[in-house]
Amino acid sequence: MEMNFFHKFRDDIITALNVLTQKGMLPEGMNFEKITAEPPRDPSHGDLATNAAMILAKSAHLNPRELGEVIANELKSLPSVIDVSVAGPGFINLRLSPSFWYQQLSIILEKKEAYASSTISLGKKINLEYVSANPTGPIHAGHGRVAVVADVLANLLERVGYHVLREFYINDAGGQAEKLAKSAHLRYREALGEKISQIPEGYYPGDYLKEVGQALAKRDGNKWLFVPEEEWLEPLREFAVNAMMVKIQEDLALMGIYHETFTSETELHRAGAIEIAIQTLKENGLIYEGVLNPPKGKVIEDWEPRPQLLFRSTDFGDDVDRPLKKSNGSWTYFAGDIAYHYDKFRRGYTHMIDVWGADHGGYVKRVTSAVKAITQEQGHLDVMICQIVNFTEGGQPIKMSKRAGTFIEVRDVINKVGKDAFRFMMVSRKSDAHLDFDFQKVLEQTRDNPVFYIQYAYARCYSVMRMATVVFPEWEKTEVSSFTHLENIDELQLLKLLAGWPRQVETAALSREPHRLCYYLYDIAQKFHMLWNKGKENTLLRFIVPHNQELTRTRLAMIQGVAYVIASGLHIFGVTPVEEMRE
Secondary structure (H helix, E strand, C coil): CCCCHHHHHHHHHHHHHHHHHHCCCCCCCCCCCCCCEECCCCHHHCCEEECHHHHHHHHHCCCHHHHHHHHHHHHCCCCCEEEEEEECCCEEEEEECHHHHHHHHHHHHHHHHHCCCCCCCCCCEEEEECCCCCCCCCCECCHHHHHHHHHHHHHHHHHCCCEEEEEEEECCCCHHHHHHHHHHHHHHHHHCCCCCCCCCCCCCCCCHHHHHHHHHHHHHCCCCCCCCHHHHHHHHHHHHHHHHHHHHHHHHHHCCCCCCEEEEHHHHHHCCHHHHHHHHHHHCCCEEEECCCCCCCCCCCCCCCCCEEEECHHHHCCCCCEECECCCCCECHHHHHHHHHHHHHHCCCCEEEEEEEHHHHHHHHHHHHHHHHHCCCCCEEEEEEECCEEEEECCEECCCCCCCCCCCEHHHHHHHHCHHHHHHHHCCCCCCCCEEEEHHHHHCCCCCCHHHHHHHHHHHHHHHHHHHHHHCCCHHHCCCCCCCCCCCHHHHHHHHHHHCHHHHHHHHHHHCCCHHHHHHHHHHHHHHHHHHHHHHHCHHHCCCCCCCHHHHHHHHHHHHHHHHHHHHHHHHHCCCCCCCCCC
């Protein structure tokens, strides 16, 4: 069953255009591909609008408004359409009958929380890589935004029919992992009794590494105390990375996040993935020896021109060609990234999404160009950037965690505000915009706190239904004979909002903008709370009318619809709907 009614009306509009073609009122062979059916910009104009007249006017050799009148006349015969008008440069606006909105409520009550599930993506596979933090410590609170935005996006993509693989890339090779090993060795020495007065510059200072040093000392005793660095560096790197990945997965679990696949950078290197990728690029003529110009806008004192192994990334949209080897002959980090994304492609993922933090914005073009090149444009990579989060308490900046050393840990934030509030707030703004996270506001119980306001609407729905049971004990067993009692303009507007939910879900998924759903759920909650308040002032508008079971049952059906849609959205966010809250 098609739940996005805009799709149905677009099909109806195309059918009407074909009828006009058969009647000779439109020329044969017109292209209807760009014709849309969507909400009008101004809701007062109607319930949906189509651009058909403006798209076809030139081909039909007619003025858009003149053609609009012709199309509008044909659309008047559509079931559920009670008015059609032409506005502005040629938009055709349709107004739908109350019976149509009653029918949508019936669908919501039938589908319940599955309302808005869609098959528009036809089971396509997507590899969604996120978090992928350097395994050098617990997850910091700012990186929690990347984790939550991506996880909600995964839920959203699954809701519209994608098969999503949630993947974590472990950056356990290179300088950061080596620095971790040295920091762990320092804490290992400390655990064996050596006094460490000050953490050396360039080491990780967090107290969390004390646990790693103590665990290593317990396992190996003084085995690594008197041996040269080249002997202990690799074993301690592996031990420390594994210990940190346990911590990271604990932090992810606190956020309600679980990955199906963890891919190790070190293991990819050992498997020869870089060599495979470089050979593929060579075979396609995309690698050459060349000399790069000095970086623009930067003065690098020790920079000197030298022949390098370069990838022709400018052929695929990048600003400059990119080096693949360092001066010491080792592969660049970029070469490893090419290999990793090629590995995803070879595993059958032609469509990939990476969600990165704000500090990776300058890296997007080179990686997307590499994916185009190495897959011969059969693979596609989307990169989402999440901007930083400013943590405050009543407007004042939060102090860094002493245990972490230089950052606020995500577990500290969740312990204070809870998983649900954390997840909702992290996705409440567009990912490429800065986010202000004020602990005081996140915890307050007012309409200015969207997660509370939406949760409260859901709990209020169940409060009303519990109260109805006192007045009409058997109401849930009674079928709704007709929804015609929902004739108040505010009730109809609420039904229209609920019926628009499937389109909102599809639009948010296709645009990769889960924050849209936060605003939509807020609008639903606001409209519901408004109706509840009106019932306090006017007894005829109350949800429970003691001497009229039929009217009460109808309004309770509407309330059930509100609860199902809110629950549908909260589940996408990974937030648990609660049926009871303190007022």
